[in-house]
Amino acid sequence: MPALSTSGLARTFMTKNGPVEAVRGIDLTVERGEILGFLGPNGAGKTTTLRMLTTLLAPTGGSATVAGRDLIRDPAGVRLATGYVAQSGGVDPHLSVHEELVTQGRLYRLTKHRARERAEELADALGLTGLLARRTATLSGGQRRRLDLAMGLTHRPQVLFLDEPTTGLDPGSRADLWELVRTLRDTEGTTVLLTTHYLDEADALADRLVIVDRGVVAAEGTPDALKRTHAGSPGASLQDAFLAVTGRTPAPRDTAPLAV
Amino acid sequence: MSPLLTDTALVFGRYARQTLRSRLQMLFGVLMPLLYLVFFGPLLTRLPLAAPGSSWQVLVPGLLLQLALFGASFCGFGIIVEKQYGVVERMRVTPVSRLALLLGRVLRDALLFVFQAVLLVLAALVMGLRAPLGGILAGFAFVAVLAAALASLSYALAMRVRLPQEFGPVINAVTMPSMLLSGLMLPMALAPGWLDALSHVMPLRYLVDAVRAAFTGDYGSPAVLRGALVAAGFTALAMALGARAFRRAAA
Ligand SMILES: Nc1ncnc2c1ncn2[C@@H]1O[C@H](COP(=O)(O)OP(=O)(O)O)[C@@H](O)[C@H]1O
Ligand SMILES: [Mg+2]
Numbered sequence: 026m027p028a029l030s031t032s033g034l035a036r037t038f039m040t041k042n043g044p045v046e047a048v049r050g051i052d053l054t055v056e057r058g059e060i061l062g063f064l065g066p067n068g069a070g071k072t073t074t075l076r077m078l079t080t081l082l083a084p085t086g087g088s089a090t091v092a093g094r095d096l097i098r099d100p101a102g103v104r105l106a107t108g109y110v111a112q113s114g115g116v117d118p119h120l121s122v123h124e125e126l127v128t129q130g131r132l133y134r135l136t137k138h139r140a141r142e143r144a145e146e147l148a149d150a151l152g153l154t155g156l157l158a159r160r161t162a163t164l165s166g167g168q169r170r171r172l173d174l175a176m177g178l179t180h181r182p183q184v185l186f187l188d189e190p191t192t193g194l195d196p197g198s199r200a201d202l203w204e205l206v207r208t209l210r211d212t213e214g215t216t217v218l219l220t221t222h223y224l225d226e227a228d229a230l231a232d233r234l235v236i237v238d239r240g241v242v243a244a245e246g247t248p249d250a251l252k253r254t255h256a257g258s259p260g261a262s263l264q265d266a267f268l269a270v271t272g273r274t275p276a277p278r279d280t281a282p283l284a285v
Numbered sequence: 286m287s288p289l290l291t292d293t294a295l296v297f298g299r300y301a302r303q304t305l306r307s308r309l310q311m312l313f314g315v316l317m318p319l320l321y322l323v324f325f326g327p328l329l330t331r332l333p334l335a336a337p338g339s340s341w342q343v344l345v346p347g348l349l350l351q352l353a354l355f356g357a358s359f360c361g362f363g364i365i366v367e368k369q370y371g372v373v374e375r376m377r378v379t380p381v382s383r384l385a386l387l388l389g390r391v392l393r394d395a396l397l398f399v400f401q402a403v404l405l406v407l408a409a410l411v412m413g414l415r416a417p418l419g420g421i422l423a424g425f426a427f428v429a430v431l432a433a434a435l436a437s438l439s440y441a442l443a444m445r446v447r448l449p450q451e452f453g454p455v456i457n458a459v460t461m462p463s464m465l466l467s468g469l470m471l472p473m474a475l476a477p478g479w480l481d482a483l484s485h486v487m488p489l490r491y492l493v494d495a496v497r498a499a500f501t502g503d504y505g506s507p508a509v510l511r512g513a514l515v516a517a518g519f520t521a522l523a524m525a526l527g528a529r530a531f532r533r534a535a536a
Binding site for chain 1: 291295377380
């Protein structure tokens with residue numbers, strides 16, 4: 026059974042200016058242990074799709090199975106089996122790294138003792154050990170992102186969703202994060218679905234790519250297959266393939282308001 | 286313990302610790318009612334207030350509920366900020382009970398405003414308030430219930446808006462008329478018929494009448510029963526709306 030599959034997954038937002046069809050019908054299959062790159066221009070519906078798959082947002086159409094659990098009928102089961110690192114992270118800047126990690130463990134219903142142990146383990150694995158007493162506001166961009174990742178890994182999820190995990194990071198921190206994601210897949214067999222604006226990242230990290238545009242899947246395949254099919258040759262750049270599929274370039278949205 | 290209780294305790298602990306860390310914020314809410322107590326209270330001591338008991342027994346119940354009204358209605362601000370940090374969604378992807386996300390916060394709020402109410406009553410005793418202990422405790426109970434209800438409504442609204450600027454004006458537009466129309470400052474018995482009639486649509490009117498009766502030791506008065514019933518109904522409604530906001534996605 027695949028780690029994740031969706032069929033016609035859709036979400037329409039009702040706004041003051043009328044309905045917004047953010048996601049119009051996404052069909053996806055992700056195998057266990059696969060790293061799937063989820064690409065698309067700004068506003069394509071990537072974040073909305075992730076928020077549906079993590080039970081934050083109710084779909085207005087379609088269905089999905091995540092880690093063997095039905096998204097609509099068993100949201101509690103989906104929550105236990107999935108981890109989510111949002112575009113803007115999710116830690117309180119006034120609290121310490123340790124406090125946030127322990128609280129997260131408790132929210133996943135670990136005992137107090139186990140939550141503390143888990144905080145230490147995660148800090149160890151993600152290079153945060155020396156930072157446990159620090160307020161999260163004082164962390165560097167790369168450290169913050171590693172903390173966000175640690176929070177999402179608290180309960181050893183089978184499927185991990187990462188929304189633009191490296192946006193705004195320096196190249197060194199990005200490489201660190203790639204390494205962490207690969208290690209996770211290799212040691213825990215975690216399935217990873219990540220969105221990114223960096224096509225070099227998608228090329229280097231993802232086993233397979235899905236390009237969404239205007240709320241539907243516009244193309245999918247391995248990086249090489251996409252280059253061959255949409256840009257003419259495996260030697261072409263992913264950028265060319267992306268442009269051919271969507272008519273746009275994937276500009277990072279660094280100036281966007283924080284996701285709410 | 287059931288997951289709801291442990292989760293509520295966990296959420297309560299997180300926010301209670303944050304409140305304890307900002308001592309100034311803990312005391313801030315007492316400031317406005319305290320000013321009324323010290324600078325407005327003495328004006329009433331020799332006026333006929335058309336109510337049983339001393340002028341302090343009339344004023345202090347109003348100030349207690351005013352404290353809850355203005356304090357708890359603004360609780361939603363905190364969650365707007367937390368939404369911007371992504372804290373709310375991060376919690377909503379965990380298995381934590383959605384109701385606990387509300388109850389833990391609301392419990393912190395209720396305790397905070399009861400704490401402030403205790404300080405206010407101590408100051409009032411110095412100013413000259415004399416009231417039976419039972420009445421004062423009943424007053425604290427009404428403060429707790431009103432604070433919980435208003436905080437819950439405040440969170441429900443805050444979950445729907447994106448920016449603090451969209452939130453503040455709405456709260457201001459609700460709190461000021463609520464204060465004036467429910468006879469918090471002076472009993473509505475002094476009001477002309479139309480104003481008195483109008484004030485009966487405000488749930489808060491029944492609560493303040495109940496606390497005033499309790500402060501004179503008149504526990505059997507129909508006002509106390511009416512106040513308790515209105516408070517219970519209002520709180521049930523507010524909690525239902527708050528719980529729904531945490532179950533559904535935020536804006
Ligand atoms: N809560 C919301 N209410 C209304 N429209 C929304 C909401 N969230 C997202 N949208 C709209 O849905 C579309 C897809 O957004 P999003 O999923 O964030 O795109 P991406 O992550 O691919 O950049 C955009 O047009 C966006 O404005
Ligand atoms: Mg996005």
